[in-house]
Amino acid sequence: MVDHEVLDGQLKTDRFPFPSEGDITLRVRNANYTLGPVMLHIDMKPGAVIPAHLHKGLAEALYIVEGDFTNEGKQYRAGTSLHFKAGKVHGPHTTKNGCRLLVLWTERSSKEAADLSDFTLATQRAA
Numbered sequence: 001m002v003d004h005e006v007l008d009g010q011l012k013t014d015r016f017p018f019p020s021e022g023d024i025t026l027r028v029r030n031a032n033y034t035l036g037p038v039m040l041h042i043d044m045k046p047g048a049v050i051p052a053h054l055h056k057g058l059a060e061a062l063y064i065v066e067g068d069f070t071n072e073g074k075q076y077r078a079g080t081s082l083h084f085k086a087g088k089v090h091g092p093h094t095t096k097n098g099c100r101l102l103v104l105w106t107e108r109s110s111k112e113a114a115d116l117s118d119f120t121l122a123t124q125r126a127a
Contacts, residue, residue, distance in 0.1 A: 004032075006030065011029065012028075014026050018050070019050075020048065020049060020050045022045055026042055026043075027041040029041065037061075037106050038104065040102070041100065042100070042101040044099050045098050046096060049093070051092050052089055052090065053091055055084075055105065058086050058107070060090070061082070061084075061103070061104040062102075063081045063102040063103075064078050064079065065101060066100045067097055067100060069094075069095055069099045069101065070094045
């Protein structure tokens with residue numbers, strides 16, 4: 001059973017609320033950690049910049065949905081995911097032609113990897 005459903009048409013597009021340059025927008029899919037990681041869509045227009053930064057106590061996973069994305073001078077293409085440990089400085093983030101990102105933040109850093117066998121067992125029980 002789904003605990004919370006978010007349809008694309010329900011999302012509000014806001015100006016990116018953190019230090020940045022250029023045209024960047026943000027849509028929040030989830031901000032409630034009881035429902036899993038925070039989930040954000042970020043759209044960066046050509047030439048936009050998010051300066052180097054860190055998230056204290058938050059690990060970040062960033063997935064490039066479309067466009068080109070540059071982190072610390074290295075360019076990445078759509079379909080790439082980047083993962084940053086909590087408290088680790090990352091960026092600046094830039095884009096030449098624009099990009100769309102899906103960003104996930106954890107509530108706090110974890111010291112161990114996921115046990116994916118838990119998913120398999122849950123899936124088998126549900127079948």
